[in-house]
Amino acid sequence: MNFTGGMTGLLVVGLAAVTATPALAQDGSSDIKIVLTSPLDNVDPCNMTAGYIGGVLKQNVIETLADVQASDSAVVPKLATSWERTEPSTWRFHLRENVKFQDGEALDANAVVASIARVLNPAIECRDRFKFFTNIKITTKVVDKNTVDISSEPALALLPTYLAQVGIVSPKTDMAALTKKPVGTGPYQFAEWTPTESIVLDRFDGYWGQKPEVAKATYLFRSESALRASMVEVGEADIAMAISQQDATDPAMDVTYLNSETLRMRMALLPPLNDIRVRKAFNLSVDKQAFIGTILSGETKIATQMMLPSINGYSNDLKPWPYDVEQAKKLIAEAKADGVPTDKEIVLYARIGRFANDEELLQALVQMWLEVGLNVRLQMVESAQWLKLGSKPFASDRQALLMAEGHDNSYGDAVFTAPFYYHSDGSKSELSDPQLDAWITEATDETGEERTKLFQKINNYVAQEIVPDVMLFHMTSVMRVNPRLIYKPNLMTLGKLVLSEITFKD
């Protein structure tokens, strides 16, 4: 029949048209494209604590008075060249001279005061304020053009570390509303933002520091890991963030690195989890090594506490729990004999789609616990439900449960972990131990070596005496990097991808 012949002809012409498309060329310029997992819902510098916003803006467009080094968590100068504690509650910051904002305004003490006031302004919903300054009163005073005093109530021994999270913005920035065009002193200026499609940063020629090699960075957003990986493979992008383990198939391009997240199973200390023998049995029955290089990347590290070794307060005294099924069974039997309801069902709540292979990992954990006689059921829930279950105020009819919980401390000090998770006032804390509360308060006010020792003592006490969780892994991320670039990601990369650290091979 003639019609079918015509249809075939049309198909052939269509295919020919498609095949005539020119191949996509790889970009050889000093412009790069970075593909992120999701678009930015806003680009205000006072929200940089959200990793996906900080990852684009922090130290690229917006700089801070001080910066935390990824390698050793040391707080180093940025827009402030030095600082000293003049009183217990007051720090004096000396500003870098001859620094201009990208809109031509000069950096001075007034600009710093205005930036801090903006973050603290209740008219703007700043995540940085909610996270760091909800219960802290900050006051500022201009000493001279390049010197500013910053005080806190209560006194903060780590005020420079806190201020390493506060972006300094141009005085022309809207002080009472979120901005859509952030202006800072960084080596890149914010050129273009199409909310659902892209963000473009251009190199800022008036930058005070060394000129970076990357001239222009375009951020694209793709939620599918395989697609992000493909984009680098075909030359449509130069860096793809958060590639899943399955898509990391090219060792020449895929870089696995420790991110700042630690994974643990938090326990609500209700029967039977109010018995330490049961909690220890949970830990003893997990063969952590079996996950590494299989479900999880080979670079994953077994965790002993909720922070990485580079964080101040990390304790080297702690060793991972051994995998000892017999001992676990023995502890459960002892608890059962004493009337602890060890066969009561405990639900493990986990967030859907938290990380690659998460459900496989959780199913395997549940299986390990079932094998020693613990009654655990996995329930994957949406983020909103998970957050409700794991945040105070807890439900009055709460039962014993486990929460699959990741914690990210990339701020350099244990004070960004212990008060939230271990102090009885902490919004995520299951504990109520006056001794521990007193140590946390004391450690928060301490400085130097004493501070480090106190936080180490806290970490030891929690892990050895309380055992409030099943501590699992320091997690990894995979980044795909175009071979034309030289870039080494670190534990802070997810919240601060510094473009000036990227160089070209040729």
Place this chain on the structure above:
Amino acid sequence: MLRYVGLRALNGLISIIGLVILVFFLARLTGDPTDLYMPIDAPIEAKQEFAANHGFNDPALVQFGRFATGLLHFDFGESLRQSRPALDLVLEAYPTTLILSAISMTLAIVVSIVVGALAAWRPNGVFDRVSSFISLAGASIPNFWVAIVGVLVFSVWLRWLPTSGTGTVWHWIIPITVLFIRPCGLIVQVVRGSMISALSAAYVKTAFAKGVKDRSIIFVHAIRNAMLPVITVAGDQAAGMINGAVIVEVVFGFPGIGKLMIDSISFRDFAVIQAGVLVTAIAIFALNILIDIAYAMLDPRIRRV
């Protein structure tokens, strides 16, 4: 005819009002979004401040009163995530989805009518068997799989097409193809079945006897009578496509309504959910009116209902 369309419109309006009320309260049953917007370790006081600022602590009826009052002024509220009017976000996202859906659906209808009619011409013939196999496969394969395999084959292996994005006409080829395959496969089957019945009717045999050309019998006489079930299925598929485009939008980074809705639901961005549902409901309602008008034009008996 006008009375018929008017009655349908009134029914649609009542459904939309019911839907708006339902979505408002169902969305709130899923919980307070405060935890999703605050840093995970934010103190309780900060969360309380945020919830109070946005009225999440108020009784649901009070919140609904605020929403309904705003609605009367065409104010859908502001997106929590993006601090922008919710309606603006929805209306910005719609064109992408409409273009994507309209092109895919038009192609699907044209191709499926031609292929289905030709398959019905010689039931169980070679063309019928091949087209049935392909169309059934098309109707069964998940969009997500087609999308990823499409990128792998045409973008990564062959390097003919870009992987994603919306820059040029080449960016649209894989997404449109992915969206086109399923409705096309389904409608081919409906057209085929409907045409087989129509071609065995007495008036077709009369046309043969009178020596009318094959092409005219299929595409002039039989197809018009075979179109009613096809319009029903095509209309249903078109309405579903507005929502079904979500997978294509998510995978290929198309800034459409499906992706916006998924993100808004995940983040409990109530204002955007409500605006998105209302605008989508109105679009589907308008589509249904068009389908009803098409019915009435094709079948005069319906006009008298």
